[in-house]
Amino acid sequence: KVHFGALRVLNDDHVSAGMGFGKHPHENMEIISIPLEGDLEHQDSMGNVSVIKEGDVQVMSAGTGVFHSEKNKNNDQDVRFLQIWVFPEEENITPNYDQQHFGKEAIRNHFQTVVSPNGEGVKINQKAWLSLGEFDVEQALDYTIQNTGNGVYGFVLEGEIEVDGETLERRDAI
Numbered sequence: 761k762v763h764f765g766a767l768r769v770l771n772d773d774h775v776s777a778g779m780g781f782g783k784h785p786h787e788n789m790e791i792i793s794i795p796l797e798g799d800l801e802h803q804d805s806m807g808n809v810s811v812i813k814e815g816d817v818q819v820m821s822a823g824t825g826v827f828h829s830e831k832n833k834n835n836d837q838d839v840r841f842l843q844i845w846v847f848p849e850e851e852n853i854t855p856n857y858d859q860q861h862f863g864k865e866a867i868r869n870h871f872q873t874v875v876s877p878n879g880e881g882v883k884i885n886q887k888a889w890l891s892l893g894e895f896d897v898e899q900a901l902d903y904t905i906q907n908t909g910n911g912v913y914g915f916v917l918e919g920e921i922e923v924d925g926e927t928l929e930r931r932d933a934i
Contacts, residue, residue, distance in 0.1 A: 764913050766886050768845035772931060775800070775839040780831025786822035790846040790884050792875055793818040793830070794892075796917065798839030804828035808857045812841075816861050817874045817890075819882040823853040848885045849877070858882045867892045869899055876906070895921075 763769075768789065775781075780801070793800065795814050802818065803809045805827040812818045820828065832839045860882050866872050874881040875890035884890075889906045903912060914923055915933045923934050 765911050766847045766849075766888050767913060768847055770913075770915060770933070771843040771845075773839075773841050773843055775830075775832045775841075777832055777837055778835040781829060783827050783829045785825060785827050786820070787825040788848055788851045789822045790848050790886055790888075791820045791822060792844040792846065792882075792884070792890065793820075793841055794844070794874075795839065795841040798837050798841075799833035800839050800841055801831050801833040802828060804857060806855055806857055810859060812859055815863055816859055817882050817892075818859040819857070819875060819884055821848065821853060821856040821885045823848070823851075823855040823885075826855040844890070846884065846886050846888055849887060850885055853885060856883075856885075862892065864894065867894050869893070869895055869901075871901065871903055873906075 793812060794817050795812050797814055800812050802812060811833050820826065862872060862874055871891040871893045873889055873891050875884050877884055877887050887907050905912060913933065916928045916930060918930055920927060920929045926934055928934055
């Protein structure tokens with residue numbers, strides 16, 4: 761899932777128990793991690809050490825450059841997570857890190873903004889909004905575009921939805 765507006769890539773990642781990605785560099789990219797199951801340990805050159813879990817949303821603005829590593833915190837279960845790369849609005853900013861937790865109730869039957877440029881959810885260096893939702897069967901909703909001129913990219917984690925007459929199933933995007 762690559763190149764839609766400011767979206768660089770949407771990776772649907774799997775990390776086996778005890779495995780991970782060693783220290784590696786990034787610059788001038790907004791990197792959003794959303795664990796779907798399991799625990800992902802993050803360490804970076806800004807001094808951040810954290811474990812992100814299901815319900816957490818993490819943003820790392822790489823800016824002028826940052827090194828980080830990610831590994832499965834557990835030796836007995838796999839980690840599944842989305843890692844979304846977004847081109848920044850402004851390049852060469854001071855690197856930044858933030859994370860927030862959004863419980864199941866926060867995303868139930870509505871679009872909950874979890875990432876935005878204005879600080880609703882975790883702040884990102886781009887005029888992009890990311891929302892999560894978990895919906896009851898037969899639930900109908902409209903999505904409001906936050907910035908005139910932006911498109912909308914929809915990605916189905918699980919289940920089936922209909923978007924503008926198109927049926928989407930697990931891991932489909934439109």
